[in-house]
Amino acid sequence: MSSSPSSSPSPAVSPRVGRLALLVIGLCWLAVLFDGLDMFIYGSVLPHLLETKTFGLTADQAGDLGSYATFGMLVGALTAGTVADRIGRKQLMIGCVTLFSLASGICAVSGSVEVFGLGRTLAGVGLGGLLPTAISMVSDYAPRGRTALTIGMLMTAHHAGGILSAYVAKWLVEPVGWRAAFWVCVLPLLFVPVLLKLLPESLSFLVAKGRTDEAHALAERFEVQLPAAAGKKTAADRWDALLALFRGGEWLQTLLYWLASFGGLLLVYGVATWLPTLMRAEGYELANALTFVVVFNLGGIVGMLVAGRAADRFGAPRISAIWFALTAIGVFLLGVHMNQAVTMLVVFLTGVFLNSAQTMIYATVSIRSTPDNRATAVGWTSGMGRFGAVFGPWLGGQLLASGNGDWGFTSFAIAGLSSMVFIGIAALRSSKQGERVGVEQELVGTH
The missing domain is CATH 1.20.1250.20 (MFS general substrate transporter like domains)
Structure with a gap:
């Protein structure tokens, strides 16, 4: 036929x-x-x-x-x-x-x-x-x-x-x-x-x-x-997919992913908005402050090309946690006045790790989700993170307005550390759950 x-x-x-x-x-x-x-x-x-x-x-x-x-x-x-x-x-x-x-x-x-x-x-x-x-x-x-x-x-x-x-x-x-x-x-x-x-x-x-x-x-x-x-999904199907993120012990795992994404996008958009201004506050000329934007985004390009390969080899959750830790160190160092060449290197490396750390959260959620619920899990993790993207630029403005601009980079560094902790705990819990399920399946198989 x-x-x-x-x-x-x-x-x-x-x-x-x-x-x-x-x-x-x-x-x-x-x-x-x-x-x-x-x-x-x-x-x-x-x-x-x-x-x-x-x-x-x-x-x-x-x-x-x-x-x-x-x-x-x-x-x-x-x-x-x-x-x-x-x-x-x-x-x-x-x-x-x-x-x-x-x-x-x-x-x-x-x-x-x-x-x-x-x-x-x-x-x-x-x-x-x-x-x-x-x-x-x-x-x-x-x-x-x-x-x-x-x-x-x-x-x-x-x-x-x-x-x-x-x-x-x-x-x-x-x-x-x-x-x-x-x-x-x-x-x-x-x-x-x-x-x-x-x-x-x-x-x-x-x-x-x-x-x-x-x-x-x-x-x-x-x-x-x-x-x-x-197959076309109905509204009931989409609602059920969302509820599945909170059934059993999944609610804590979901919350950890959302918190990690919130801190990650707070960091990304806070730094993207305020980097030139904060560098000006550190005493750099406007032209140099804008050069930092160029170097930062060059690092972002390199990071996007490197992070995926690293995650394939060592695991997305591990790379995301390490990347956020390195980002926090880099962002904190930007608040320390250093030799300009050293500062350029720090800005570049911060760009490498910062921008791809958030991407690895999405990769982690995608890997740890079931195929029928993956789109919902990643979409809502991204959506909750967007609230951090709204909060980051506002936070930088409030710190500068109150005369606490020196705390700008420190605050963004703390956000990076929090995302490292949240994604790390989520990854550990997921691994333990996977081991427990595996043991249970082996026990069932012996009977």
């Missing part, structure tokens, strides 16, 4: 990276680059905004503004999946790029803190929705066996955007003004027609919507594997 197109086997994947995979990865990489530029630009121009007292801006208001963007990211991240299921991954990516670009235009023309804050909040919604959508896209089109490597490559774009933000600030803020930096962040609008024309729709979305002929044509033409059709 001949099989219909919708039930035919998936095409074999070429050992080389297919043309479509390169196209999708390249387009998503550029979109995430713009995401990183827009995310980091506020921290890069913040020292100038405070020194010139733009809008009468104070340190505590600056912290609030930083939290507006991360709150918007929380909203965007939590709603991205639902919206993408309705309109498609491609359309959501285009919408996110359009939103954060236009929102930067609002910041560029703003005449008050309130309007500027609105722009940053709307930008955050677009930024928060883009990254998980881009990850889903490249996961669909990555060649077989190279998904993790492909996602790692995609994540380097975010840090490349951070590097670009520092150079935009260095080149434009002093001679032209801070508004020019935000006008640069509007330019990704020119990328939208490229996405409309060249970016294909997600294979998973096409399969889920029953557009199997279209999905098969893309998969066969560009030699990528067609994802299996997944």
